[in-house]
Every structure is written in C-alpha cells, then in structure tokens.
Amino acid sequence: MIVAISGLNNNDNPAPGIGVAKSLKNHNLIGLSYDASEPGIYQGIFEKVYLMPYPTLGYEEFEKRIKYIKKKSNIEAIIPTLDAEMPLFIKYQDKINSLGIKTYLPSLKSFEIREKRRLPEFSKLLGVKHPKTVEIFSLDELIKAIKEFNFPVMIKGNYYKAYKVYNLDEAIEYYYKISNEWGFPLLVQEVVSGIEINYVGLGDGKELIGGVGIKKLSTTELGKVWSAISIENKELFNLSKKFVEITQWQGAFEIEAISDGKDIYLIEINPRFPAWVYFATMLGINLPEMMIKLMNNEKVEKKYAYPLEKMYIRYVEETMADFKDFKTLLTKKEL
Secondary structure: OEEEEEOOOOOOOOOOHHHHHHHOOOOEEEEEEOOOOOHHHHOOOOOEEEEOOOHHHOHHHHHHHHHHHHHHHOOOEEEOOOHHHHHHHHHOHHHHHHOOOEOOOOOHHHHHHOOHHHHHHHHHHHOOEOOOEEEEOOHHHHHHHHOOOOOOEEEEEOOOOEEEEOOHHHHHHHHHHHHHHHOOOEEEEEOOOOEEEEEEEEEEOOOEEEEEEEEEEEEOOOOOEEEEEEEOOHHHHHHHHHHHHHHOOEEEEEEEEEEOOOOEEEEEEEOOOOOOHHHHHHOOOOHHHHHHHHHOOOOOOOEOOOOOOOEEEOOOOOOOOOHHHHHHHHHHOEO
16 A cells, blocks of 8 residues: 655654554555655655645645646555644645545544543543643733643644743743744643653544553653554543543544653643654554555454563664755655
8 A cells, every 4th residue: 555654853853753664564655744854754665755835825726736746656555644734634625635645633523522621521521630721821920820820831723832941931922932933822830740651542432442552761851752562451441431431532643641650640632643653653553554454344353462672772873975965855745
C-alpha cells in the first residue's frame, strides 16, 4: 500500500512521523513535510517527499496539493501526525476519502470533547482526577489566574505547547510565546507531583484494539520522552478503554497522565500517535500497521499484552545529505 505520512521532524522535539514510518517499512512510503529542513526527509525512509501548504491556509490549498500528490505518487492512504493539521484532516476527512485516499480518524465531535480546555468536565465523565485549570483569553486573566495558584504552574496552549513557569515574568513570557503562535484560549494549570505515565492506543470507533503503557524516565524541555520503561498500570489501561468507548474514538491517541501513587490525574489526550510509537512496535504491538488493516476493513486481533520493564531510549544520530536535494525540495516542492 502507498501510504503518505506527515510529521518528519526528528530533532530533540521529534514529530511522530518517523516512528510511524519505521513501523510501516513493508509499505511504499511518501513523506509530507511543511519544512524542507526536517531531518526525517533525508534519512532514506521515504520514496518521495512533498512540501505541503500550512494547514492555516485552509482546505482548498490542501486539496490542490493533495490531488497533485495523488496523481504523481498514487497515494492510497494518509496518516497525519501533527496537532496543527488534525482539525483540517478530521473536518474534511470525507472529502479526502472521496479523492481515493483513505484515512482513519475520529469524528469532529470526538476530537473536540478531549480538547485541553474541556478536560476538567470530561475527566469527571471518565472517572479520573484532573489538575485545577483556568482558561484565559487576556493578560489580565493570566495575572488573575496566577494568584489562585502556587508556583510552579503550567502555561498551556489549547492545541499545543506547555511550559512550567516559576514566576510571573516567565508566565507572561510564555503567555505571549504561545498565544502569538497558536492563539487563544490559553490554560493555567496547577502542577501535580508524581510519575508521568502515558498510553498509546488505537480505537476502532467502538473499543480499544491495542496499546502500550510507559513510565517516563527523562524528557526534553518540551516534555518529549527521551527515555522510558514499559509498564502495566490497570488504572491507565482502563482509562484508555473507557475513553475509546465513551467517545467512540476511531484512530490513534495518546493519553498523558500523572500518578501520585494513589490517584491518576489526566493531563492531556493527544489525537494522534506520539513520537515514541515505534517503541510499541518494538514491543510487538504495531499500531500503525493495525491502523492500515482497519482502513482496509481487514480483521485485526486485539493486542494488549507486551513485555514489561523494557527501556525506550532515544538517541542522536548523524547523517549526510546533498545540499542540492535541499534546494530541489525548496524550489520544486518535491524530492
């Protein structure tokens, strides 16, 4: 199958695309990129790479480009992996499918119910705790919200970016940084102490088909996993199952939570594969491959069991590419 995959960044803030691609080595892979300097373009994983218009330009520009790519490379399926593009893909998934390109995505209703600003109420429905959170739209509201918390606090965008801040000056700095890039609302959230645990899963619109749980050992500045260990946590597993069943979630997801030894606090639910998804594949649960089979209406066996106490270790690797390839991609928008 010819599968197009987005999210080819592979630096210390990696996108999920490379992990998805490594899980689908048996397929013909096409890379979709928004930046010609993304390292994953030059790792020899993709048969061809195309530059894409930014999602903010809207569906018309996207459709023009994807029709061209369909004609040139005959892509049969797309797996989007970036937060910024998910609203566009989800809203227009029927139109994309009508072009002869398969997707496997949740409904817009399911997508919206797990937005960060809605998690306080949604957590109650799921039966788990959620850190105290205040939604803000202005600097005055930020300062007012800060007074309700003790430092440190988290400053978050509704779709992307989250920073831990230790004083008001830092809070204001990141308020502008996130709002200028992602708009409003922003969220001010209390910091919960405990162990960070995550679950990557795949839903078929009715139930959880498979997944893997991890405990974070070390992270980057933006909270991306640098090292982790595979775990079994019944509360996290049950939370993931309940999330799929309540929302009728179709597609990939990642649940981020914190365990304080007694309770689980739901932090975020990401509507796509995480950057560490290849770890699940190495543990014997190839979620991207399972997704492809579901796209093709093939029977997929549920997979919940995997080896425990296996370490995930992300590391830096160097490669070399021709500068002419970089220039070709910039000028022709394909490589």
